[in-house]
Amino acid sequence: MxxxxxxxxxxxxRKALLPEGVEVxxxxxxxxxxxxxxxxxxxxxxxxxxxxxxxxTFAQECRDAAQxxxxxEGTGTTGSRMANGSYSGHRALEREFAEFxxxxxxxxxxxxxxxxxxxxxxxxxxxxxxxxxxDSHASIYDGCRLSGAEIIRFRHNDAADLEKRLRxxxxxxxxxxxxxxxxxxxxxxxAPLADIVKVKDAYNSxxxxxxxxxLGVLGETGQGLVEETGLLDRVDFIxxxxxxxxxxxxxxxxxxxPQLDQLRYVSRPYIxxxxxxxxxxxxxxxxxxxxxxxxxxxxxxxxxxxxxxxQLKELGYRLGPEPSPVIATILETPQQALALWKGLLEHxxxxxxxxxxxxxxxxxxxxxxxxxxxxxxQMNHVGKTFAKxxxxxxx
Amino acid sequence: xxxxxxxxxQKLCHHLKxxxxxxxEITPQTDLINELAIDSVKLLNLIMEIEDxxxxxxxxxxxxxxxxxxxxxxxxxQIKSQKQ
Ligand SMILES: Cc1ncc(COP(=O)(O)O)c(C=O)c1O
Numbered sequence: 001m002x003x004x005x006x007x008x009x010x011x012x013x014r015k016a017l018l019p020e021g022v023e024v025x026x027x028x029x030x031x032x033x034x035x036x037x038x039x040x041x042x043x044x045x046x047x048x049x050x051x052x053x054x055x056x057t058f059a060q061e062c063r064d065a066a067q068x069x070x071x072x073e074g075t076g077t078t079g080s081r082m083a084n085g086s087y088s089g090h091r092a093l094e095r096e097f098a099e100f101x102x103x104x105x106x107x108x109x110x111x112x113x114x115x116x117x118x119x120x121x122x123x124x125x126x127x128x129x130x131x132x133x134x135d136s137h138a139s140i141y142d143g144c145r146l147s148g149a150e151i152i153r154f155r156h157n158d159a160a161d162l163e164k165r166l167r168x169x170x171x172x173x174x175x176x177x178x179x180x181x182x183x184x185x186x187x188x189x190x191a192p193l194a195d196i197v198k199v200k201d202a203y204n205s206x207x208x209x210x211x212x213x214x215l216g217v218l219g220e221t222g223q224g225l226v227e228e229t230g231l232l233d234r235v236d237f238i239x240x241x242x243x244x245x246x247x248x249x250x251x252x253x254x255x256x257x258p259q260l261d262q263l264r265y266v267s268r269p270y271i272x273x274x275x276x277x278x279x280x281x282x283x284x285x286x287x288x289x290x291x292x293x294x295x296x297x298x299x300x301x302x303x304x305x306x307x308x309x310x311q312l313k314e315l316g317y318r319l320g321p322e323p324s325p326v327i328a329t330i331l332e333t334p335q336q337a338l339a340l341w342k343g344l345l346e347h348x349x350x351x352x353x354x355x356x357x358x359x360x361x362x363x364x365x366x367x368x369x370x371x372x373x374x375x376x377x378q379m380n381h382v383g384k385t386f387a388k389x390x391x392x393x394x395x
Numbered sequence: 396x397x398x399x400x401x402x403x404x405q406k407l408c409h410h411l412k413x414x415x416x417x418x419x420e421i422t423p424q425t426d427l428i429n430e431l432a433i434d435s436v437k438l439l440n441l442i443m444e445i446e447d448x449x450x451x452x453x454x455x456x457x458x459x460x461x462x463x464x465x466x467x468x469x470x471x472x473q474i475k476s477q478k479q
Contacts, residue, residue, distance in 0.1 A: 134443075150454040150456060151454055151455045152454055153439070153443075153455060168450060170478075356434075356436065357435055357436060362436040
């Protein structure tokens with residue numbers, strides 16, 4: 001098969017699954033009105049699939065900070081920090097993240113995807129072993145591949161299975177890195193962190209926790225699962241993203257290990273890409289302040305979460321195992337998922353359609369995510385629409 | 396050693412039959428993905444079961460080179476004998 005034939009096969013597979021004229025993936029958004037509303041075609045829609053957990057994309061402080069930074073430092077850095085230097089904003093944001101976690105140091109990356117690529121490939125190499133949860137995000141899989149280390153999957157959220165695999169490794173278990181996520185992006189369930197930490201300690205392994213979906217969402221100050229479980233000092237590395245609760249783009253890794261800093265000299269996804277723009281850094285610094293103080297936002301977020309989760313459960317939708325800002329309805333077939341997705345859009349609600357192979361266990365998902373700034377009228381409209389569609393989808 | 400391999404092959408075929416259906420003929424040359432229509436999700440679940448049966452872990456890097464039943468049996472056999 002030639003290079004282009006392969007892409008034709010991809011197009012044919014997609015066409016077989018999706019009806020003509022439905023732009024399910026990469027739907028064109030014509031105008032954005034707020035953190036929760038926009039226009040698709042001629043219709044005003046509600047965003048219910050973004051990862052804007054605290055609604056900070058339109059926070060005045062963040063927008064002002066970004067504008068001011070563009071004004072004073074320009075639109076871009078036009079190169080990597082290795083070659084073109086670290087602006088004061090890059091360094092300040094790293095200090096602020098380290099201080100937020102009470103950790104020794106932080107490195108900021110251009111995206112969360114690259115934070116995982118850079119951290120994993122900087123830590124592990126050929127001859128090492130990385131043990132990853134079976135439901136890990138693509139950035140974790142890709143980071144492992146880039147590292148050249150041996151990759152072993154353990155059963156999703158199963159610390160006993162992880163233990164078994166470390167035991168099987170015998171002597172080799174000592175050069176291992178374990179990777180888990182605070183909240184899993186597809187079904188919204190949390191990692192059993194206390195159990196994983198116990199196993200890691202027993203085998204002298206290292207633990208990397210990706211808090212992409214839990215930053216700003218879990219814990220009193222929003223540190224994530226480490227704060228909710230009181231295990232902040234038991235994790236070796238935390239990665240995360242600016243693209244969800246912080247409403248920007250970029251990523252970070254924090255650690256108490258002084259060696260973290262050496263990633264700046266060995267990690268290709270840090271070295272060979274341009275550093276975050278001044279506006280991105282400035283809005284993220286402002287957002288981090290709001291996130292830390294965001295007790296009220298988190299209260300509102302969880303109120304919305306519990307409302308939608310219990311409503312959908314009562315309606316008989318099959319959901320992920322626990323309430324979280326990621327609320328996924330699990331459908332029997334891709335066709336059913338597509339019908340629900342389309343029905344929601346026709347009622348002005350835009351969510352994520354996630355089809356195999358990007359999903360755990362090959363499920364088809366209609367993935368919603370809830371924000372602190374969704375109003376009670378908006379949440380009521382969502383509940384009513386799911387109730388109405390239930391009749392149509394499952395008749 | 397050869398006995399060991401045959402033992403692995405037999406157990407593997409048993410698992411595969413459960414996935415692909417009893418009427419499907421499975422030989423060492425059978426292509427896992429294309430002939431048995433086992434998708435990548437099913438294959439990874441199958442591997443987890445086999446890992447427990449043989450008390451090993453199969454690194455997913457090694458799976459990239461596996462296409463046929465024989466290749467998978469051989470990989471499991473190799474990992475198993477490295478352990479002993
Ligand atoms: C668990 C997890 N890690 C990392 C990322 C990557 O984040 P970013 O969007 O900043 O590249 C995501 C986002 O999709 C994610 O869900």
